[in-house]
Amino acid sequence: MLTREKAKKNAPDDLDVGENKGSGKRRQQQQKKKSTAVEENVAPTTLPPLKEKKSAAKKRKQVVEEVGDVEVDEVEEKQKKKRKRYDSDFVIHCKPNGLCEIVGALKGAQEEDVKVVGFGGMLRISGISVTKTDLIRWLVERFNGRSQMLTISNRVSFVVTSDDICDLFLLPNGGLEVVRTEVKKDVPNRLLIEWEEKYGFKRTMSLTDMKKILETKFGDVGGPDFQRLFVLYSISSFLAPVSSQKMDWGLLECVGDVGKIASYNWCSYVLDRLCKGVETFRTSPTSKNISGCVLLLQILYFQRLKWKGRPEPSSLPLIQHWTTEKFKRRMREELSAGGWGQGEWMMSMYPISGKVAGANDDEGLRENERAEVAGKKGEGVGDGCAQEGGPVQPTKSIHFELMGDEKDDEEIRRIAQDDTHEAILLLKRDMDIVSRVHQKRLLKLEKC
Incomplete structure (x- = not known):
């Protein structure tokens, strides 16, 4: 048997042997109660495990393992819809509605000033207020800016050229x-200071x-400043x-001399x-x-497509024939x-500018405001149409000028x-129109 002294030496420090045998048990029970109370009242300090981020490939793999190929089709369909939503979310900065309102309020003197600088076609x-359409998005995807095709x-x-812009x-x-x-901000500009x-x-x-x-500072008159600002606003x-x-001040050098704008x-x-x-x-x-x-x-797309025959x-500028409703x-x-x-596609007919003498002359615009192409009007004088899938055949055309009392296609x-x-x-x-042309020719022959 162990003696009392030996047992005392081998016992732990916090455990009393012999005389303090009962008090040692009570002390252990109290420490156990305290540790239990701390566990109940104090929130755990350890952080939850981080959620593992899964790539789209892992998610698709997991779907295949769990529910088969049917669910994969659903995932791909959702991804297609997501891409479609993104594709439709585009922003166009071409806003013609403000220019339409300004043009509608111009007075006679201001209109003449606009024509002098070569912007009479504007x-x-x-009637054009909205330009963001699904068709524009479709055309943008098919237009190559490098080749202009x-x-x-x-x-x-077809290739879009500067003559097409002139037509419009x-x-x-x-x-x-x-x-x-x-x-530059730190370089003063004479026009901006004025x-x-x-x-x-x-x-x-x-x-x-x-x-x-433009609507409030010039009244009924124009002038050099009005001409400069109208051009800059139309461009911007x-x-x-x-x-x-914002206004594009990068063209200030081009509008500084009003006489050279055109x-x-x-x-x-x-x-x-x-x-x-x-x-x-x-x-x-x-x-x-x-x-x-x-x-x-x-x-340009609408003009070249002969819809429903x-x-x-085709009278210039082509912009005059289009509104948002149309x-x-x-x-x-x-x-x-x-x-x-x-x-049917009419490729050989456009662009008109360059084929008709004076088509891009603003003075000619004032004298002869409408120049109709016979092929467009009568549908029987070679209109240069070619169905999709067929070759575009070059055709000949005759150009006539409508008199003031004659109606164009849209009016008819x-x-x-x-x-x-x-x-x-x-x-x-x-x-x-044709009779008038031949009548003039016959009158000349009679005089001879």
């Missing part, structure tokens, strides 16, 4: 190159503020908009900015902004027929009671 724009299908495509807006086409020069004193300008002026200045908001939705090649500049904007959008997977005048792609009016109606009809690009279409009545009115109009 006076024909009206718009590809509708494997067999239908009758801007100056040819002459000096338009060069943008960045306006405008700041006159109109309260800011270097970071928004398009909305500029619109108010509609023809070659910048992504920031000598610049604005058609090439508008096309160049569109090509750069579309290429930036197409090559950047995260970009949602499309700069440049993307609306012109939609109009009826060509669109865009919507045409798109609804094409979608109901099965999608975009269903119809509005007053016609039905298709037969419309065809009769078109035939009568065309016969009158």
